Amino acid sequence: MKKKHFYSHIVETSSISLSLGDMDLLQQERKDLLTLVEINMHKTIMDLVLSHLSAEDKKAFLLHVANDHHERIWNLLKEKTENIEEKIQKAANDLQKNLHKDIADAKKKQ
Amino acid sequence: MGSQRAQYTHLRDRWTQQHATLHGRLWEKHKEALEWMQKKSQHAAVGSLGAFMLFAMPGKQEFTMPKMLTANVSADIGKDIDKKAFVISDLSKIVPETVEPLSDSEEKQIANVFARYYGVNATAELEGKRLNRSYGYIGAEQHLKRFEGDTMEGHFDNPDDATKYYSSGMAPGRGAWGYFGTDEQAIQREKYYIAVQSFLSPGWQGNSKELYGFFKYRKMLVVNPQNGKAMVVVIGDAGPAAWTGKHLGGSPEVMKYLERVDGRQKGPVLYFFLDDPDDKIPLGPLPLADANV
Numbered sequence: 001m002k003k004k005h006f007y008s009h010i011v012e013t014s015s016i017s018l019s020l021g022d023m024d025l026l027q028q029e030r031k032d033l034l035t036l037v038e039i040n041m042h043k044t045i046m047d048l049v050l051s052h053l054s055a056e057d058k059k060a061f062l063l064h065v066a067n068d069h070h071e072r073i074w075n076l077l078k079e080k081t082e083n084i085e086e087k088i089q090k091a092a093n094d095l096q097k098n099l100h101k102d103i104a105d106a107k108k109k110q
Numbered sequence: 111m112g113s114q115r116a117q118y119t120h121l122r123d124r125w126t127q128q129h130a131t132l133h134g135r136l137w138e139k140h141k142e143a144l145e146w147m148q149k150k151s152q153h154a155a156v157g158s159l160g161a162f163m164l165f166a167m168p169g170k171q172e173f174t175m176p177k178m179l180t181a182n183v184s185a186d187i188g189k190d191i192d193k194k195a196f197v198i199s200d201l202s203k204i205v206p207e208t209v210e211p212l213s214d215s216e217e218k219q220i221a222n223v224f225a226r227y228y229g230v231n232a233t234a235e236l237e238g239k240r241l242n243r244s245y246g247y248i249g250a251e252q253h254l255k256r257f258e259g260d261t262m263e264g265h266f267d268n269p270d271d272a273t274k275y276y277s278s279g280m281a282p283g284r285g286a287w288g289y290f291g292t293d294e295q296a297i298q299r300e301k302y303y304i305a306v307q308s309f310l311s312p313g314w315q316g317n318s319k320e321l322y323g324f325f326k327y328r329k330m331l332v333v334n335p336q337n338g339k340a341m342v343v344v345i346g347d348a349g350p351a352a353w354t355g356k357h358l359g360g361s362p363e364v365m366k367y368l369e370r371v372d373g374r375q376k377g378p379v380l381y382f383f384l385d386d387p388d389d390k391i392p393l394g395p396l397p398l399a400d401a402n403v
Contacts, residue, residue, distance in 0.1 A: 005160055006160070023117060023118075025117075025118055026118075029118045029122075032122060033118070033121055033122060033125065036122070036125040036126060036128075036129060037125065038163075039129055039163055040125060040128055040129050040132055042160065042163045042164075043129070043132040043133055043136050043163070043164070044132060046136060046160075046164060047132070047135060047136045047139065047140070050136075050139070050140045050143065051139065051140075055142065055143065058140060058143035059143050059146055059147070062143055062144070062146075062147040062161070062164075063147070063150070065160045065161055065164075066147065066150075066160070066161035068160070099125075102120075102121060102124050102125070103121065105120070106117040106118075106120040106121045106124075107117060109116040109117050109120050
């Protein structure tokens with residue numbers, strides 16, 4: 001099955017899902033929060049990748065994203081950037097750390 | 111149950127604000143490429159979830175993709191959350207970090223945001239009259255007696271409201287403007303009322319009679335700037351006292367909808383006069399105006 005996003009194979013967000021699963025949330029509330037996590041992760045990674053591309057390469061990249069051409073995306077990124085996979089993983093991990101901290105803070109709320 | 115709800119709203123509000131920041135930064139840094147993609151998308155068959163999630167811009171009309179192409183992906187993401195993120199983001203750029211009186215310029219900018227997102231004309235000053243402030247901490251009020259002999263047992267018009275709001279109790283006396291009455295309009299007014307510091311409003315000392323009449327059941331828009339929830343209410347009582355540190359009060363129904371609480375966790379709201387001369391805007395929750403977002 002095709003992955004949802006071009007970075008889905010290197011970004012793992014199940015720990016967030018599990019943490020939210022520990023909370024006594026309604027199904028819709030959990031879905032709302034996971035939607036926000038997904039959107040925020042997506043925009044974080046898109047910002048990171050676009051920041052490593054030239055003006056013309058940004059357009060090619062966006063076109064591939066819009067058409068879900070994951071193989072072409074990675075060919076482009078491997079040609080035009082260095083260690084982008086590691087950088088994506090680091091940005092995703094940093095965001096997740098903050099999300100876990102937010103969840104821990106929320107659990108202290110009375 | 112209350113604490114679980116607080117946990118959810120804490121995370122939702124925090125991550126919605128974070129989204130607004132990320133979105134703004136993304137578009138600020140890569141505007142040219144993203145706008146190019148927007149234009150391209152209007153003519154080409156592009157409809158991936160990844161692209162769809164990119165094209166929503168605070169303060170501007172949301173990018174729309176061909177319906178056929180987006181039907182399968184639009185359900186995957188929280189469109190309502192995006193819309194709320196827009197208004198939260200726009201307000202956060204105007205509202206001061208500390209809860210203090212707004213400047214004329216800030217009030218005008220906020221009125222523009224209200225017009226854009228809620229489709230209503232709301233102003234801090236109407237007919238040359240204004241309250242002591244338009245942004246302040248809201249505290250919890252009790253139910254008010256609508257008529258002589260009104261009791262908690264007979265106050266609610268449906269069992270659901272009785273379950274939700276009975277515990278707030280009823281104030282022993284009447285509101286500053288007397289009894290609301292017994293008809294449907296009175297029920298709505300008592301349900302969706304706020305108490306304002308009318309006694310601190312400019313000109314009150316020399317012209318209290320006229321201002322008293324102006325403020326009576328005056329329709330207002332109250333907005334929680336941290337979650338974008340808006341409600342149309344009336345001024346139904348005077349208060350709270352200045353020494354409380356609070357600037358206005360909300361009925362139990364108002365507080366619950368706006369997700370505001372009293373005490374140490376009290377939070378601010380924006381409260382502007384609603385210019386609705388033909389009385390067309392109903393009291394109660396005001397949704398975001400789809401056409402303008």
